[in-house]
Amino acid sequence: MNDTFLKACRGEKTAYTPVWFMRQAGRYLPEYQKVRGKVTFLELCKNPELCTEVTLQPIDIFDFDAAILFSDILIPMEAMNLRLEFHEGRGPVFPDPVRSRQEVDELIIPDPEETMPFVLETIRLLRNELKVPLIGFSGAPFTLATYLIEGGSSKVFYQTKRMMFEEPALYDALLRKITRCTSLYLQAQARAGAQALQIFDSWAGILAPVDYARFALPYVQSIITDLRKVTDVPIIYFANNGSTLIEHTVTAGADVLGLDWRLNIKEGIARIGEHAVQGNLDPMALFLPKEELEQRIKQLLEDAAGARGHIFNLGHGIQPQTSPDQARIAVEAVHRFSGR
Template sequence: MNDTFLKACRGEQTPYTPVWFMRQAGRYLPEYQKIRSKVSFLELCKRPELCTEVTLQPVDIFGFDAAILFSDILIPMEAMGLALEFHEGRGPVFPQPVRDRQAVDALVVPDPKERVPFVMETIRLLRRALQVPLIGFAGAPFTLATYLIEGGSSRVFLHTKKMMFQEPELYHDLLEKITACTSSYLQAQARAGAQALQLFDSWAGILAPCDYEQFALPYVQSIIADLRAMTDIPLIYFANNGATLTGMTVTAGADVLGFDWRLPIGEAIQRAGDHAVQGNLDPLALFLPADRLEQRVKGMLSEARAARGYIFNLGHGIQPETPPDQVRIVVDAVHRHSGR
């Protein structure tokens, strides 16, 4: 087992810098597209053998130092009793948004073993197949709430912020249910065999710091406290577009803080304090010419030497248009220039 990633998460010395990419299994890979052409995205998420195959693809092709479970952050939201659809070019859609007391009260907190057994089976299959650690994941409660309240993706998050500001009791009741669901879901992943867990707070950066502190952070802290009580595996928290929030994200309780590209990695490390750090190449920097891309990687590795532990990653998910050869350049450069 290559445990370099786990050692970096714990702040232990590593022979080289481990690397994995957010959304490393997906649409930029022809091997993924071949499978995806035969099934819908939602069906793929619910078929353990196919999920296992697409999770393994980038590890086998590029030599990543960790695998991340192939799934979607909204899978447990469907298990709460909501209809979920995925539309090409539009993304996830909840046809009946959660915007009133009746809708919040109708949500259930599911038993993961009963409602999403396919996720746990995928984890078990992957653990038998992988020679690198497996990362499980979930969406952070605020991010999940935006999808439920808006009915899908949004640019301004009008309905979410209206509920926060005009009906805070309803908002907090919704978040408590989402938090209970997410905590149970991640605990089930740990029991199934996930060796690290990441909370994705994709939309945290839309909040003013004072609102993040009140409407998002406490729920992240609650989930991490629950996990700490039952497992010692590394926990990663990624608050996208969160440069203004780092004074609070360091209090979330995670072992590792993920950063997007809006902060230089050296500054991110300073702000992270005693945490290991993950990130933070701009995903579109993968379109740089090969020599400049390698120089960018080399510069980041140099800046990151002061980190308690460092995991090379993108600052957000890889874009579908990315040429796979560019991914290989980065993985090879990270390994080569960090000492492998």
């Protein structure tokens, strides 16, 4: 087992900088497209054999130092008694948004073993195949709540913020249910064999720091506190567009903080202190010419030299239009420049 990624998460000395990419199993790969052409996205997420296949694809092709479970952050929300659909060009849709006390009360807190066994079976299958660590994951409660309240993706998050400010008790009741569901889900992933866990707060950056501290952070802290009682696997917290939130995210309790590209990683490291750091190449930088891409990666590695531990990653998910050749150039450059 190549445990370089796990060592970096724990802040231990590594022979080189480990690298993986968010959404590394996905639409930019012809191999993935071939599998995806046979099933819908939700059917793929619920098929352990196919999920195992697409999770392994980028490991076999690019030599990443960690694999991330193929799934979707909204799978446990469907298990809470909600109808989830994926529409081409629109993304995830909840046809019946959650905006009233009755709708919150009707949500269940599912047993992951009973309602999402396909996720846990995928983890078990992957552990038998992988020679690098496996990352499990979930969405953060605030990010998950935005999809339930808005009914899907949003640009202004009108319904979410209106509930936060006008009906904070209702908002808290919803977030508490989502938090409990997510906590149980991540605990089950750890029991099934996930060797690290990442919490994605994709929409945290839409909040003012004072609102993040009240309406998002406490629920993440609750999940991590629960996890610490039952597992010692490293925990990564990624608050997208969160450079204004670092003084709060450092209190979340995670071992590793993910940074997006909007902040120089050297500055980020100075602000996060004793945490390991993950990031933070702009995904669009993968469209640079080879020499410029390699130079940018080299500079990023140099800027991250002072980190307690550094895991090279993109500042968000790899774009579907990215050439696999560019991904290969990036992974090889990280390994070469960091001493592998």
